[in-house]
Structure formats: structure tokens, C-alpha cells
Amino acid sequence: MLTLETLQAFIQAYAARLAELCTVLDDLDNRIGDGDHGTNMARGFRTAADRITGETFADLGALCQAVAMALLASVGGASGPLYATAFMRFAQSWKDCTNVDFGQVATGVANACEGLRARGKAEVGEKTLLDVWTPASEALAAQPDEYGMRAAVARATKAALASRDIPATKGRAAYLGERSVGTCDPGSISSAVFFEELADATVGGVTKTSWQTSAW
Amino acid sequence: MLTLETLQAFIQAYAARLAELCTVLDDLDNRIGDGDHGTNMARGFRTAADRITGETFADLGALCQAVAMALLASVGGASGPLYATAFMRFAQSWKDCTNVDFGQVATGVANACEGLRARGKAEVGEKTLLDVWTPASEALAAQPDEYGMRAAVARATKAALASRDIPATKGRAAYLGERSVGTCDPGSISSAVFFEELADATVGGVTKTSWQTSAW
Amino acid sequence: MANVSLVIVSHSKQLGEGLVKLLRQVAPGVDIHEAAGLGDELGTDATAIMAALQQCPNTHDILVFFDLGSAAMNAEMALELVPPSVAERTRIVDAPLVEGAVAAAVAARSQLPLDDVMQQAETARIMQKRLG
Amino acid sequence: MANVSLVIVSHSKQLGEGLVKLLRQVAPGVDIHEAAGLGDELGTDATAIMAALQQCPNTHDILVFFDLGSAAMNAEMALELVPPSVAERTRIVDAPLVEGAVAAAVAARSQLPLDDVMQQAETARIMQKRLG
């Protein structure tokens, strides 16, 4: 179950995690982009976390909308409108709910995934965060419960690491084309971490990947 | 005859004249370009005039080269490389001469005209300063003496005023195409003034057009 | 009389400001705004784009120019968040930032209709800037 | 190993400096220079372009990007005035300033050969920046 409280805790945890992973995400982006994905994400989710701290929200919709607006004004890169879109889709999906079950979480994630596809005009296999959100969303839809949530983390992790072998055709890394093969997509890694933290906040006991070693 | 002294006097006089005409040249350029032709030319020839003041030059070539280099670093717009090219061609034409006769002046102007054509990749009829330099050069070539010099001024003046009726196909005014018809080309006006002052410095007694009223 | 405002979206504040000055020189009187940079950092800010769109007079059509793909994504985001009365007057133009905006600014200054202004901007893609 | 330097010629100092920062972000380590503005005024300065060309390492090929036609004229002027050993390594690229320079910077960072770097820049003309 996702409550106002667990969602707030998730945002805080994700922001803290991004701060830890800032350097590796920047370094990955430096190899195939402009070297700012960690900085962008850490700054954006720090801003979002601070924005919601001490605030009370009527429902999950209002909370997600506040996160989305904070991201829009603070991320700066492509990941800004992308993650903001995901949170806006959550906001629409969870409007007027103070808590949602895993079925509704699955719906929210599916809607977010659809939003990301539309925003980025991307398809799976283009070495973008969609490569992670899509299998995670599918796992959760297939099994909308605690096990599905854990399966989503596993699928997300696998996809994030597999992004290494894909040539980019969207985003800045597309300038490199085949030369982007050999480096994990930074947005895919930050997305896998997203699912790790979402699962940890909702079901707990998630084993987290050591991205510094495995993604590099 | 053109001597080191008359050429220096010409530069000073042309600089002074451009300062007077700065506003009308800016205003014309404002209508069909970016409004800086007067400012550019006045600044450029002021810089050139100051650069050569009190200096002694071995020959006309060295003097013209110094003017060209001053223009390059101070005009800023298209007219910078154009007028600088004209002076470089003068420099080549009058190398090692401390004075030249009208035949050599005619050759220098013809070479300058050729240089302008090459630099601007322009032909006569495109509403650029080439529309003025070409007939002026022809008049001087046909009659390389005092009368030819006066004829050059007359042809230059006529062409500068006729530029009003031509649609621009080169330079910034080309963005306007047919909409540039109705405004005189500022570079053509500054070029007509060039021949007025060159003639005045070499043969004297030139009646100068009141460009503020006739070009506007 | 067609009235067109331009909005310049760039990752760099300096680049955006410099371009706006260049545009104002060729097109004095044309309404031009910029939403560039993320504070002192390189980036774009959808809320700044929203603000720029809303500063344009409400009788004007608005053309948005941008530097890189992610700036366009943020501009699209902004378009979804401003009131429909603003969004329906706005188009994002996929043209070279500097060259497209210069061509559009000149056309807007001549009061050309919106479609012609856009077309001028798009033609900038194929225009040879260097002559000869 | 192909070594390519980039020189950015713009009428605006701010625009030139902003673009160079953007390029350095996507292509750290690539040698990039700017010759932009005429003092505080909008304009280009052939002597500044000459200086920029001569700052590039003498083992490098040099690609010059420019904003408007008159900047290209000044770049051509500069090319005639620098020593032949510099001029013969230099090409003026008729590509969209921002988009072309970004594409070239990324390619130069990957140590692609000169022709490929130029081709990337020229392809920027027709590339859709906005997806979909």
C-alpha cells in the first residue's frame, strides 16, 4: 500500500540516494552526454524533498503534483520534464486518494510510463529510461502486489544494466550512436534506483544494487 | 594625382563626413537591416583616421594597409571586411608609390571593385555597395583624369540613389527581399560619399549631395 | 495586422540574452522574451518558459525557438501547463536557434502573417549563410 | 588521432561565450575558442578571429562556425591574413551555429576524422531537434 506517508518517505529516500549516486550518474552522462544527470537529479529531488517537508497534502494527487512542479523548475535537463511527467501522471492516477493499493500503484506506474513515452517520443530499445520503466511497469501490472513490486525492481535493475549494450537513438547520447555502446544510460540507472526506493518504501527489505561498481 | 598627403586628407575628410551622416546611414540600415551602418562606418574610419594621424608612411601601400587593418578591428559589420578589402587592393595596387596618377587611381579602384565582388560574392544589381563602386570604377577607367574623377562621383551618386528601387538579394536586407524596395542601400550611400570625398581630396571643388534629404 | 511574439529557450542564460540583443537589433519593436538557463547553471526551466509565454501580449501569436531537444521537451511541458488561451496561440518551431530566430524576427517586424514568419524560420535550415 | 579545434564567431560576445560553455559541457577536453562581439558592441572583428585561429594548437585542424553572413565574410578575411600554415588547416563551416557546433564538438571529442566532424555539423541542418 502507498500512503501519503510512504510516498513522502520515498521522495526523501530517493533524494538521499541520488545525492550518493550523483558522481557515478554524472560520470556515466559525461561519457555519452553532458555529464550532468547526477547533478540534475540530485538537485531536482533535493528541491522536491525540501518543498514537501513539513507540508501537509490533502491527497497523493496534490503531493505528486507538488513534486512535479518542483522538478520542473530545478532539474534543468531532459530528465526534468520526463520525471515531472511521471509525477503528473501519478497525480492524475491517484487524485483524491490518501492511500492506494498495489493495483492502483500499478496503474499509476503504467500511466507514468505512457507519459514518458509520449514526452520523450521514445520507444523501448532506444537506451532511455523508458527501457527501465516499461519492464518495471509490466512486472507490476502482471502481479499487482508485494511480489510484483519486488519483481519490478529486479526487471528494472536488469534493464538498467542491459542499457550498456544498446546504441542510443534518443536524447544527447544519440549524437554518439554506436559509440554510446559500452556505457550504461544514466537515466536508466536513476530509474532503476527509483524503483528500488519505491519498493523499499512500500514493501521494505529491498536489496539495493551497488551502482557505483555495477553500472560503471 | 593622389599623394600620401591627399590620401591622408581624404581619410580624415571621409571620417568627418561619416560622423555627420551617421544618423541617416543608421536610419536607412534600420529600415532594411540592423541599423548600424552609420555607427559602424563612423567608428571604423574614425579609428583609421586616428591610427594614421601623425604617423609617417613609406608609401601609399603602407598607408592603405594601415587603414585596412584599422577597419578590420573596428567596423564590426559586413562593411568592415568589404571596405578593408578595398583598401588592401589599393595597397597592392599602389605598393611602393608615394604618389600615383589618375591612371593608377583608376587601376586601384578597379582592383578594389574586383575585391569587393569577390569578398561579397555579389554582382551589380543586388542592392549592395557594388552597385556604386562598379559604375564609378568604369567612369574612371574610361577617362583616367580629373574629369573622369568627377564623372565617377556623378555615376556613384546616381547609382546610390537608384538603389532605392532595387530589391536586395545580398546582405541582411536580403531577408526583406521585395520589402527592401523603397529604401536606399546604406552601403551604397556611404560608397557614394567615399567617391565624393576622394574626388574632393584629389581634384577639389566637388559639389556634395545632401544625403540627409535625398537618400531618405 | 499580424502580431507575433518570440520566445527564446536556451540552456545558457548568456546565449539566450546575447541572442535576444541580436534580435532586438534587427527587429526593434518586436516582442521578444527569453527563458534561458537554470539559475547560473546550464539547463532549461519549464516554469520560466511558462512565465515567458504569459508575458506575451494576449493578442499575439507566439513562436518558441529552442537550442536542443531537451529544451523542446520542457517547452512542450510548459505549453501543457499554461492556460489553453495561451497554448493555442503558441507554436514550437523546429528551426536552427540563431538563424531561425533572426529570420523570424525580421519577418515579424514586417508584420508578415504567422505562417510566413514560421516559414521564414524553417527556411533558415536550408539557407546558405555563407555566400558564393 | 584526429585533433580538431573549434572557433565560434558570433556578433554577440554573450552568445559566443554562452555557446562555448555549452560546448565545453558536451565536449570536455576539446579545444574551443571564441571570437565574438566587437568590444561591448554587436559585431565581429577579423583580428579577433585571426587571434583565435592562431591560438589553436598547430597540429590541429580548425573548424570555424559563425552566426550570420557578415561574420563569415570576416572569417574569410581572417583566413587570408593568417599564415598559410594556419589557413590550410582551417575550414569555415556553413552550418547552423548552435546545432552545428554541438554536433561537431561531440564528434571531435570522439576523435572522429575531420571529414566526419564536418559532416556531423552539416547534418545538423536537416536534423529534427524536436522529436516525434
Ligand SMILES: Nc1ncnc2c1ncn2[C@@H]1O[C@H](COP(=O)(O)OP(=O)(O)O)[C@@H](O)[C@H]1O
Ligand atoms: N527523448 C527521450 N526520451 C526518453 N528519455 C530520454 C530522452 N532524452 C533523454 N532521456 C533520458 O534522460 C537522460 C538524461 O538526462 P539529463 O542528463 O538529466 O538531461 P540532458 O540530456 O538534457 O543533460 C538520459 O540518460 C535518458 O535516459
Ligand SMILES: Nc1ncnc2c1ncn2[C@@H]1O[C@H](COP(=O)(O)OP(=O)(O)O)[C@@H](O)[C@H]1O
Ligand atoms: N555580400 C555583400 N556584398 C557586397 N556588399 C554587401 C554584402 N553584404 C552587405 N553589403 C553591404 O554592406 C552594407 C551593410 O553594412 P553594415 O550595416 O555595416 O553591416 P551589417 O549588415 O553586418 O550590419 C549594405 O548596405 C551593403 O551595401
Ligand SMILES: [Mg+2]
Ligand atoms: Mg545530461
Ligand SMILES: [Mg+2]
Ligand atoms: Mg544537460
Ligand SMILES: [Mg+2]
Ligand atoms: Mg548593418
Ligand SMILES: [Mg+2]
Ligand atoms: Mg550589423
